[in-house]
């Protein structure tokens with residue numbers, strides 16, 4: 377799976393842009409503010425249905441225009457699939473897959489798994505548990521067809537229970553919802569636990585290459601006490617939940633706690649080391665997806681050089697090349713990417729004030 381072409385219309389500072397990428401490494405070079413990140417953001421929009429920089433659609437639409445449009449042709453085995461996404465300032469979305477109108481952005485996400493590594497990416501480790509839950513859920517979305525349904529059901533049931541809590545309803549009314557919630561919660565937690573256990577050795581093996589001085593431990597917390605049933609936790613915590621107006625415990629509190637030398641990694645590692653651990657976690661998901669489902673994901677790497685020394689950049693470049701995935705990587709200077717460009721299917725693009733030009737074959 378790779379993008380065979382990409383067209384952007386009125387996306388950020390790119391009024392019209394077109395790329396025919398290599399199936400391997402695609403290097404985007406340009407000065408600050410030229411539009412490199414905007415290209416990565418557009419690919420992310422196609423695969424994830426939103427930006428990684430803003431939740432406001434209006435911010436990504438070219439100033440003075442009413443909508444942006446993205447087209448891509450995605451290689452799928454021997455076939456290729458045209459996809460198109462357009463969004464207006466008013467919030468209307470038009471999505472087409474293989475010439476047909478599609479309703480759910482999740483349909484596009486299934487076709488286009490994306491992994492993003494960007495300068496603030498270390499917040500996967502320094503930020504709240506929500507980000508690490510999303511990390512697990514990304515993997516499950518691609519590896520279990522039932523996961524998305526279970527996840528959606530859990531969210532609906534939790535919302536319902538919280539609404540009843542806010543209305544101070546008696547336990548007799550809540551019990552019916554709790555029975556359903558507990559069944560779905562257990563299924564969801566089992567999915568997450570199995571994925572956490574499966575991905576851990578893959579992360580550890582890549583992290584051993586990037587950060588050999590540390591031995592990392594990964595502890596999955598399902599969102600409530602290990603020893604107790606969720607039904608019991610909900611019943612016993614009812615008074616507290618009624619006071620809070622929301623459900624205190626459950627899979628919506630799940631988390632992976634990562635430690636080295638007995639300390640949480642966010643308190644021990646430098647920013648560059650945190651970035652490397654995040655890279656190991658993202659690469660691990662790409663590798664796992666490939667081995668389990670024979671599906672490739674596209675790697676978007678914004679500002680490759682930030683926080684990494686030359687040796688670490690070489691290690692990351694080596695791992696990305698070994699994975700054989702399609703990569704879009706931005707940098708200000710091509711010299712920062714010399715270790716990256718080792719395969720014969722690489723392309724170099726120059727980005728200047730929103731204009732994209734293919735420069736030359738990299739080798």
Ligand SMILES: Nc1ncnc2c1ncn2[C@@H]1O[C@H](COP(=O)(O)OP(=O)(O)OP(=O)(O)O)[C@@H](O)[C@H]1O
Pocket residue numbers: 387388389390406407408409410411412413414415434435436437438439706708
């Ligand atoms: N909605 C918009 N319409 C037009 N231009 C925009 C819009 N949003 C942002 N821009 C401009 O687009 C330019 C491209 O920004 P982008 O973040 O893609 O640059 P970059 O090449 O990644 O830069 P850097 O190397 O500094 O990260 C910026 O100059 C920004 O001011």
